[in-house]
Amino acid sequence: MKDIFLLQWQRLRRRPFMVLVMIAMTSMFVFFIGGANLGDDQLSIPVYFTDEVSETEQAELNEALKEMEGVSFYQEELEEMREAIVLGDVSFGLQLSNDHYTFVRSTENPYQSLVDNHLRSVYWEKLQMDRLTSEEEKAQVTAALENPPIVVDGQMGESEQAVFVYNNQLQALFGMTLFFAIYTIVFSLGEVAEEKQRGSWDRLILSPVRKWQVYLGHLLFAFFIGMLQISVVFLMFELFFDFTIGRNWPAVLLICACYTLAIVALGMLLTGLVKKSSQLSAVVPIISVSMAMLGGAYWPLEVVNSRVLLVIAEVIPVKHAMEALKGITMYGHGLTDLTQPLAVLLLMSVLCMGIGVNVMERR
Amino acid sequence: MLETTSLRKVYKKTTAVDDVNFYLKQGESVGLLGPNGAGKSTLISMISTLLKPTSGTVMWNGEDILKSPNNIRPILGVVPQEIALYKELSAYENVKFFGKIYGIRGKKLEARAQEVLELVGLANRQKEQVQKYSGGMQRRINIAVALLHEPEIIIMDEPTVGIDPQSRSYILDMVKQLKEEKGMTVLYTSHYMEEVERLCDRIYIMDHGKVIATGSKAELISILSSEETIQLGLDKPSKAFQEALTEHNDILKVTTNEKGLTLIISKDSRPLTAIFRMAEEHDVMVNGINITIPSLEDVFLHLTGRKLRD
Structure with a gap:
């Protein structure tokens, strides 16, 4: 088994093209999709003040807007704001008046409701203050607001996941890395099909090496090359492009290992189903693109409304890996929270591997 | 002695090998002659334990090898019809890898590798990638790999297909040398009459999965006496x-x-x-x-x- 495993590395040294191309493609896509906010992952929203808003009120509203975390507001003329929205440079903008505000938007954006909540409380306070006539009343209310008699502390328990956190950089990094890793892993396993076609498989079978050792040599290589590709891309973006994967690298690597295992098993199943390695080349792009779409590698599944698609996503390894990776890096989940997605990935690995080896042996 | 009795292989509606009785004595050289699709490759796949027959037996020294294939595998050297090599690796690396999987290591592996590379006449070009070799040279390395673990029986499935006359002649001389000097038992399949005539003590003629005639060259020709x-x-x-x-x-x-x-x-x-x-x-x-x-x-x-x- 060791000799077969080492042989694959020796062959990779002579033909490293595919793996290098996959790493380059991943980096390119992550950079272009997720790298737009390089070093600044804040959402920027243009704001236009109508003529009725005085400069003092503008300053007060700006102060109130600054209190919202993760979003920066900048002043813009109405026409320029509309043009930016039409061109897709920003998703939406705000038109602020004295007693109301208006969203100017072209598409739906999950952040809109968060901004809306913030503005609602800002305007509720502002309108209350505006109703007060005497300065004495205003001073009393301001003091009461600064020192409230009752403090209501709201906490979110189990529903925490219902809050949708979107990080474009990590979405692109995880999605593209998991997507391109499918190609590397499955094409590495395609070598089993090629060996059978070429006749070298028969040579291995006739040797004292057992059949399971031959399979294991190939499977281990596919697993390690997949893990290597994922780790290299993650490290590269963490170290050189300021992407924040976080401190829980062991958990991230554990998720990647379970995902890689599931893809290795899926690759085995696909290799078993095709008759020739050329058929595998035709099938892999279809499978990997479908899995990436359905599993939330291209866009977050939180924006998908179709129940059917969400049910299908449950059997896609990409979905569970994305969920676990985002849980660790964006929602601050711990290892115990990973139990379910990792268990699903391991179950998929066992099922696909069992069926794959069986189908291959029957051929 | 290697012997098959009523060996048969059926694929869905096609009978690839039909009721073949065959034997191969130690030290002899036997040719399987027949056109493409005659069932030669299927027969040798069953003899070399790579394919399970639909019915019939394959015995090696009185032992059923279908029940315990691992007993015969170490003494078989199989040269497949395809170039069963890793073409991006050099001839030396290929030979060395296949030596390792047979458990040959260290100095012995190095000595055996050089010996078989000498035998096939490619010792001086052993560091070149196999994909840069001519068809004939690739076929010679294909044979070298099968000889590395010093098998008792060498099974060659059309080893000269698609190569130039010089390489062909080299391979035929090499097989003759293996038989005469090293006493190797040879099972040689071909659809080239002259190769079988030149190399083999006994000949089986196959057509449509059946053995239609068997005997030495003289015995077969006497059919037309x-x-x-x-x-x-x-x-x-x-x-x-x-x-x-x-x-x-x-x-x-x-x-x-x-x-x-x-x-x-x-x-x-x-x-x-x-x-x-x-x-x-x-x-x-x-x-x-x-x-x-x-x-x-x-x-x-x-x-x-x-x-x-x-």
Whole structure:
């Protein structure tokens, strides 16, 4: 088994093209999709003040807007704001008046409701203050607001996941890395099909090496090359492009290992189903693109409304890996929270591997 | 002794090997002769334990190898029809890898690798990638890899397909040397008559999955001892002339070839006068005539009505 495993590395040294191309493609896509906010992952929203808003009120509203975390507001003329929205440079903008505000938007954006909540409380306070006539009343209310008699502390328990956190950089990094890793892993396993076609498989079978050792040599290589590709891309973006994967690298690597295992098993199943390695080349792009779409590698599944698609996503390894990776890096989940997605990935690995080896042996 | 009894392999509706009885004694060289699709490769796949037969047995020294294939595998050296090598690696790296999987290590591996590379005449180009070799050189490395673990029996499945005459001649000499100098038992399949004639002590002729004749070259040719072959060169093909010849009592079989016709006649008959008269009657000019003693090709033609490479 060791000799077969080492042989694959020796062959990779002579033909490293595919793996290098996959790493380059991943980096390119992550950079272009997720790298737009390089070093600044804040959402920027243009704001236009109508003529009725005085400069003092503008300053007060700006102060109130600054209190919202993760979003920066900048002043813009109405026409320029509309043009930016039409061109897709920003998703939406705000038109602020004295007693109301208006969203100017072209598409739906999950952040809109968060901004809306913030503005609602800002305007509720502002309108209350505006109703007060005497300065004495205003001073009393301001003091009461600064020192409230009752403090209501709201906490979110189990529903925490219902809050949708979107990080474009990590979405692109995880999605593209998991997507391109499918190609590397499955094409590495395609070598089993090629060996059978070429006749070298028969040579291995006739040797004292057992059949399971031959399979294991190939499977281990596919697993390690997949893990290597994922780790290299993650490290590269963490170290050189300021992407924040976080401190829980062991958990991230554990998720990647379970995902890689599931893809290795899926690759085995696909290799078993095709008759020739050329058929595998035709099938892999279809499978990997479908899995990436359905599993939330291209866009977050939180924006998908179709129940059917969400049910299908449950059997896609990409979905569970994305969920676990985002849980660790964006929602601050711990290892115990990973139990379910990792268990699903391991179950998929066992099922696909069992069926794959069986189908291959029957051929 | 390696022996098969009533060996049969059926794929859905096709019977690839049909009731084959075969034996191979230690130190002898046996040829499997037959056209493409005759069932030779399927037969050797079953003999080398790579394929399970539908029915029948394969015995090695009285032991059923279908039940315990691992007993015979270490003593087999199989040269597949395909170039079963890693072409991006060098010849040396290929030989070394296959040596390692047979458990050969260290100095012994190095010595064996050099020995087989010398044997196939590629020691001086061992560091080059296999993909840069000519077809003939690739075939030689294909053989070298099968010899590395010093097998007792070497099974070669059409090892000279698609290569130049020099490489072919080199391979044939090498196989002869393996048999004569190293006492190796050889099972050689081919659809080239002259290769089998040159290398093998005994020959099995296969067609449509069946063994249709077996014996030494002399024994097989004796099938046609009462017959002679006439090659008739004609200026143009004539169906009527061919039919007239077929109806003649002294002519046993008429087949067409590129230049004209091949006639098999009874040895004691004298049909030449009649042949020329019939040619004149059908306005056909005979521009060449060659009377030959039968070859294995004629035996095959006689048995199947087809040429080996049809």
